[in-house]
Amino acid sequence: xxxxxxxxxxxxxxxxxxxxxxxxxxxxxxxxxxxxxxxxxxxxxxxxxxxxxxxxxxxxxxxxxxxxxxxxxxxxxxxxxxxxxxxxxxxxxxxxxxxxxxxxxxxxxxxxxxxxxxxxxxxxxxxxxxxxxxxxxxxxxxxxxxxxxxxxxxxxxxxxxxxxxxxxxxxxxxxxxxxxxxxxxxxxxxxxxxxxxxxxxxxxxxxxxxxxxxxxxxxxxxxxxxxxxxxxxxxxxxxxxxxxxxxxxxxxxxxxxxxxxxxxxxxxxxxxxxxxxxxxxxxxxxxxxxxxxxxxxxxxxxxxxxxxxxxxxxxxxxxxxxxxxxxxxxxxxxxxxxxxxxxxxxxxxxxxxxxxxxxxxxxxxxxxxxxxxxxxxxx
Amino acid sequence: xxxxxxxxxxxxxxxxxxxxxxxxxxxxxxxxxxxxxxxxxxxxxxxxxxxxxxxxxxxxxxxxxxxxxxxxxxxxxxxxx
Numbered sequence: 001x002x003x004x005x006x007x008x009x010x011x012x013x014x015x016x017x018x019x020x021x022x023x024x025x026x027x028x029x030x031x032x033x034x035x036x037x038x039x040x041x042x043x044x045x046x047x048x049x050x051x052x053x054x055x056x057x058x059x060x061x062x063x064x065x066x067x068x069x070x071x072x073x074x075x076x077x078x079x080x081x082x083x084x085x086x087x088x089x090x091x092x093x094x095x096x097x098x099x100x101x102x103x104x105x106x107x108x109x110x111x112x113x114x115x116x117x118x119x120x121x122x123x124x125x126x127x128x129x130x131x132x133x134x135x136x137x138x139x140x141x142x143x144x145x146x147x148x149x150x151x152x153x154x155x156x157x158x159x160x161x162x163x164x165x166x167x168x169x170x171x172x173x174x175x176x177x178x179x180x181x182x183x184x185x186x187x188x189x190x191x192x193x194x195x196x197x198x199x200x201x202x203x204x205x206x207x208x209x210x211x212x213x214x215x216x217x218x219x220x221x222x223x224x225x226x227x228x229x230x231x232x233x234x235x236x237x238x239x240x241x242x243x244x245x246x247x248x249x250x251x252x253x254x255x256x257x258x259x260x261x262x263x264x265x266x267x268x269x270x271x272x273x274x275x276x277x278x279x280x281x282x283x284x285x286x287x288x289x290x291x292x293x294x295x296x297x298x299x300x301x302x303x304x305x306x307x308x309x310x311x312x313x314x315x316x317x318x319x320x321x322x323x324x325x326x327x328x329x330x331x332x333x334x335x336x337x338x339x340x341x342x343x344x345x346x347x348x349x350x351x352x353x354x355x356x357x358x359x360x361x362x363x364x365x366x367x368x369x370x371x372x373x374x375x376x377x378x379x
Numbered sequence: 380x381x382x383x384x385x386x387x388x389x390x391x392x393x394x395x396x397x398x399x400x401x402x403x404x405x406x407x408x409x410x411x412x413x414x415x416x417x418x419x420x421x422x423x424x425x426x427x428x429x430x431x432x433x434x435x436x437x438x439x440x441x442x443x444x445x446x447x448x449x450x451x452x453x454x455x456x457x458x459x460x
Binding site: 104107108110111113114115117118120121122124125127128129131134135138139207208210211214215218219222223226227364365368369372373376377 | 396397400401403404405406407408410411412414415416417418419421422423425426427429430433434437
C-alpha cells in the first residue's frame, strides 16, 4: 500500500472525475462523429469536439498552467475575450468570398434579408418568457437566428452572456442542418402555385465594376453612421469584399478566402471549447437553448417568406416567396436549397441568382442586426 | 417570520425583474425590426443612387467618346475631299 502511495500522482486526475466529465467527452465524441461521418460543418464541429474533450480533463495545463492561463484559455482571452478578434477577422475572408452583383442588380432583395431576421427578435421575446434567462442571455440566444457563427460569438461576448459555448455550438449545428430545417418550413408556408412563380423576366443585369468597388465603401459608411455597434462586423466584411472587387489585390483576396479563413476556423473551434467546461455547459438551460435556436431558424425562414408575399402585393413582377427563405445568413446553402426546391416543382425554373441576392443580403442584415441588438440591450 | 418575508420579497423582486425583461424584450422587438427596416431602406437608396450616378457618368463618357469619334471621322472626310 505504501508502495502504491508513491504513484498517487498517476491517479489524481482519475480520482477527480465526476459524472459530468464523461458526459462532456461523449458530447465531444458526438460532435466529432457528426463532423466526420455526417459531414456537418466539419471545420467547426471537429475542433470544438476535440476541444470539449480537452477542457474536461481534470488537472491539465490546457486551461491553467503554473498559475497562468493554459493554451486554450489564452486563445480565448486573446482571440475572443479581448476584442472578439477571431470572428471579426473571419469576416474578412467571408467578405472576400461574396459576390454582391446579384444584390446590387436588384437592391430590393435586401428587404428579404432584413425580414428574414424576424426569428431573432421573436426568440429574444420567447427566451425572456421562459423566465430562465436574463435579457443579455436572451438576446445572445436570439442572435442564433442570425445563422451566422461570427455574429453569434461577437454578440454573445459583447453582452457578457454565460452561454457563449452552447450558443456557438447550436448556431453552427443548425447552420449545418439548414437543408433539413428549411424545406418543410418553406412547404408549410407556401402554396404550390407560389412555388411555381418564375422570375425569368427579372434579368440580373451585369453591374459595372466601379459600382462593385464603391458598394462596400458606401455600405460601411451607412451602417457605421446608423448602426455603429455593427461596424466591426460590417466593416471587416466589406473590407474583404473590397479586396476581392478592387482588382489590384488578387493575391490578398485569395489569401483571405483560403489561408486566413482556414487558419482562423482551425483556431476558433478549439478556442470556443473553453466555454464547454462541464460546470457551465451541463444544465437544463443548454437544452432550452437548443430548442430556442431551432425556433429562431424556423421563424427566420417564415419571416423572409411572409415578407416576400407582402412585397408581391405591390409588385408587378412577382417574387417567388421561397426567395425570402434564402434571406437567412446561411450562405450559400440556403440559396441552393431554394433553387433546388424551385426546380423540384418545375425543372425549368432557375431561381439561383435571385436566391443568392437574398442570401448575401441576409449576410449583411444579420451583421447589422447583431450591432443593433448590442446597442438596444446595452442602452 | 423574517425568513418568510425575505423569501416573499425575493419572489416579488424576481417577478419584477421578469416583467422588466419581458417589457424590454418587447421594446427590442419593435425597435429592432423598425431599425433594420430603416437601415436597409437607406442602403437600398444608397445603392440605387450609386448605380444611377455611375450609369450617368458612363453614359456621358460614352457620349463624349462618340462625339470625339464623329469629329475625327468628319475631319478625316474633310481632308480626303
